[in-house]
Amino acid sequence: MTARQKRLFMVAGIVAGVGAAAALALTALRDNVMLFYAPSEIAANMPASNERFRLGGMVEKGSLKKTTGTLDVRFYVTDYKKTVEVQYSGILPDLFREGQGVVAHGRMQGNVFVADQILAKHDEKYMPPEVARALKDNPPPPNMGQNTDEGT
Amino acid sequence: MIPELGQFALILALVLCGAQAVFGLVGAHLRDERWQSVVRPAVAGQFVLVSTAIAALVHAFVSFDFSVTYVASNSNSALPTFYRVAAVWGAHEGSMLLWIWIISVWTLAVAVFSRHLPPTFASRVMGVLGIVSFGFVLFTLATSNPFDRLPLDQIPADGRDLNPVLQDPALAIHPPLLYVGYVGFAVAFSFACAAMLEGKFDQAWARWTRPWTTLAWCFLSVGIALGSWWAYYELGWGGYWFWDPVENASFMPWLIGTALIHSLAVTEKRGLFKSWTLLLAILAFSMSLLGTFLVRSGVLTSVHSFAADPTRGMFILGFVGVVITAALSLYAWRARELRSTAGFEGTSRDAFLLYNNIFLIIATVIVFIGTLAPLVNDAFGLRTISVGEKWFTQMFPPVFLALSAVVAIGLHAAWKRGRLADSRSRILLGFGIASALGLTLIYGAYGPGKGMSVVGVVFGLWVIVSSLFDPVDRWRRKLSLPRAIVGMTIAHIGLGVGVIAVSTVESYTVERDIALGPGETATLGRYAYRFDKLEPVEGPNYDGVRAQITVLRDGKPITILHPEKRNYWVQRSTMTEAGIESRWNMDLFVALGEDLGGGRWSIRAQLRPLIDYVWLAAALMALGGILAATDRRYRTRVEEEAGARSAVAEAT
Numbered sequence: 001m002t003a004r005q006k007r008l009f010m011v012a013g014i015v016a017g018v019g020a021a022a023a024l025a026l027t028a029l030r031d032n033v034m035l036f037y038a039p040s041e042i043a044a045n046m047p048a049s050n051e052r053f054r055l056g057g058m059v060e061k062g063s064l065k066k067t068t069g070t071l072d073v074r075f076y077v078t079d080y081k082k083t084v085e086v087q088y089s090g091i092l093p094d095l096f097r098e099g100q101g102v103v104a105h106g107r108m109q110g111n112v113f114v115a116d117q118i119l120a121k122h123d124e125k126y127m128p129p130e131v132a133r134a135l136k137d138n139p140p141p142p143n144m145g146q147n148t149d150e151g152t
Numbered sequence: 153m154i155p156e157l158g159q160f161a162l163i164l165a166l167v168l169c170g171a172q173a174v175f176g177l178v179g180a181h182l183r184d185e186r187w188q189s190v191v192r193p194a195v196a197g198q199f200v201l202v203s204t205a206i207a208a209l210v211h212a213f214v215s216f217d218f219s220v221t222y223v224a225s226n227s228n229s230a231l232p233t234f235y236r237v238a239a240v241w242g243a244h245e246g247s248m249l250l251w252i253w254i255i256s257v258w259t260l261a262v263a264v265f266s267r268h269l270p271p272t273f274a275s276r277v278m279g280v281l282g283i284v285s286f287g288f289v290l291f292t293l294a295t296s297n298p299f300d301r302l303p304l305d306q307i308p309a310d311g312r313d314l315n316p317v318l319q320d321p322a323l324a325i326h327p328p329l330l331y332v333g334y335v336g337f338a339v340a341f342s343f344a345c346a347a348m349l350e351g352k353f354d355q356a357w358a359r360w361t362r363p364w365t366t367l368a369w370c371f372l373s374v375g376i377a378l379g380s381w382w383a384y385y386e387l388g389w390g391g392y393w394f395w396d397p398v399e400n401a402s403f404m405p406w407l408i409g410t411a412l413i414h415s416l417a418v419t420e421k422r423g424l425f426k427s428w429t430l431l432l433a434i435l436a437f438s439m440s441l442l443g444t445f446l447v448r449s450g451v452l453t454s455v456h457s458f459a460a461d462p463t464r465g466m467f468i469l470g471f472v473g474v475v476i477t478a479a480l481s482l483y484a485w486r487a488r489e490l491r492s493t494a495g496f497e498g499t500s501r502d503a504f505l506l507y508n509n510i511f512l513i514i515a516t517v518i519v520f521i522g523t524l525a526p527l528v529n530d531a532f533g534l535r536t537i538s539v540g541e542k543w544f545t546q547m548f549p550p551v552f553l554a555l556s557a558v559v560a561i562g563l564h565a566a567w568k569r570g571r572l573a574d575s576r577s578r579i580l581l582g583f584g585i586a587s588a589l590g591l592t593l594i595y596g597a598y599g600p601g602k603g604m605s606v607v608g609v610v611f612g613l614w615v616i617v618s619s620l621f622d623p624v625d626r627w628r629r630k631l632s633l634p635r636a637i638v639g640m641t642i643a644h645i646g647l648g649v650g651v652i653a654v655s656t657v658e659s660y661t662v663e664r665d666i667a668l669g670p671g672e673t674a675t676l677g678r679y680a681y682r683f684d685k686l687e688p689v690e691g692p693n694y695d696g697v698r699a700q701i702t703v704l705r706d707g708k709p710i711t712i713l714h715p716e717k718r719n720y721w722v723q724r725s726t727m728t729e730a731g732i733e734s735r736w737n738m739d740l741f742v743a744l745g746e747d748l749g750g751g752r753w754s755i756r757a758q759l760r761p762l763i764d765y766v767w768l769a770a771a772l773m774a775l776g777g778i779l780a781a782t783d784r785r786y787r788t789r790v791e792e793e794a795g796a797r798s799a800v801a802e803a804t
Contacts, residue, residue: 029525033538034538035535090665091754091756094728
């Protein structure tokens, strides 16, 4: 085998390897992509019960209910058009507040969104871009959703 | 007055950056020594001016000058002095100033240590750095001026305080180190551009570039590790990596940088991979710039995102676009002239370093896709998506395991011709030792876990054992042991330690989120966490509660942890301070969630085996890098350069 052929083989090997890796990667990517839904999108087009997705919006004021002494919480996420009830069992992030933006990962069970992960952001002025966009067409009513920040 | 002085200094610095770029590049092109002689003074002046600017901002913070918008937003009279200084880079505007200052320090270092380089080459390096600095100073002045004053009637009596998550020693030094790393790749980038402009790209070039690149890489390693450590104990999530877009933004330049330092090794030793090395040097800095854009523009959902400001995003995107396009055009124009002539075999060290580069690039592509797929989708107006953590955790381990195997075998290969058959016994011996140790460790200490973790522990050990053969050999044969070899060995041991630590912690972590009241106990395997009591605490600018939690093993108390929940007064934000005890083989971790009523609290209890070794791994890599970068051969003078060049020409 000449040096040229060798190099050709090596390049072919590399291309094949990279191609295989890319094919695997794309398959894995398709399985791991989560769609984002705002409450009105859920109302318009209910996701399948086995689809894990991201729900985003504002935590409705006065909606947070804890079951005393357990990790179970329920609250409503709203985009000021529609609301969705969220059920979660676990530790809420430090910056989780009523009236502020939230993103939750989970699935629909009936009409309730069962979250397995809740994200709130570390800068209270910051709103996840998806949430901001979802709220863009629905500005909050004057007495709702403002960050009046009573502290917790 | 002093803030205005700072701003004025920054404006003058902008002018000097321009001068540095013009006189450096044009002067080198005209081969006019008088033009080039302006460059070093411009660099020195720029350093002094930017230092003045940052000192002015530090002064504003230390002296509580709340008439400055940035200080009013990020400081408070109750904030301790240490954090008042760290608050300088606690938000966007000031961290840009820090970024500029760091690039001026790097440029100054280049100006001082480049006297043995050909004058036109050195001028071009500083000229390119001048363009980069110019862009960032202009960006800061135009969109993010930290010296802006509030109107007189809006000056607050007290500031809005530094974001409490940032009030932490690790986080105070994490951004500077990270920036030193990011910006350090600008030096490698400038060396690459200068070489392309000069049309001269040889092994001497690689030798000049290597220590700079390695040092930048060391700082980046430590910076990333500190950030990860901070997220672990300060955010109270109890993990070392979350595949957050901004973490990824720092990881991509690190991966490319790792590929670059290895490819530079081949270019220096063998004169191969020339155009590839150039491309990597451009890519490493491009990734740094991309990271800057991602963090600053707020286009991605991340814990680090600053409140979005579209003009900033557009400015950076434009600047990044210009810099990268210019560099790549230059590359397209010049790379054809850089054909490597020498050949190598598929089992030579050259080839193994090529495989190393391939796997590192694949790893980068994985991170890149996972991080940017949401953006691309958005750009095409498709549904808003996000890529789950599982994408990374599925894709990454196989690539890194393959990379570990490449390292473990490649360390035995010789340059040019592999002669791997000669080393077969060593490779097998190393693998045998690693397997025996690894399997004993796994099944002795932890019991069966995920298959990938077992492979990880064995391969990690294999890397460590393999990297010890050569130094031990040299020591037994009483050969010299240059720093470069010691450094390389330590860094590779770091890789092995990291692979072992990640494999173990991913497979054998025990975690529970649970509601506990005083006197109640949560069990985690052989361990148990007992909630003893809760007491109030008060700090300089916060109050809160502290829990006392006793950890028991087999029913016997072994330690007491004190997790806290703090309320920072000014921003009224709640912060978690985890209670962690680091033992040699595991971390006992507990964080307080929230008051659940009825005297109970939500508690996150975790046992994380070997997690501290993840950060130790980064420290070892950085230490190895520093040793390698300060090897004697980099301190050569110009006279020796010519001799070295002809010697290498013979060898190839």
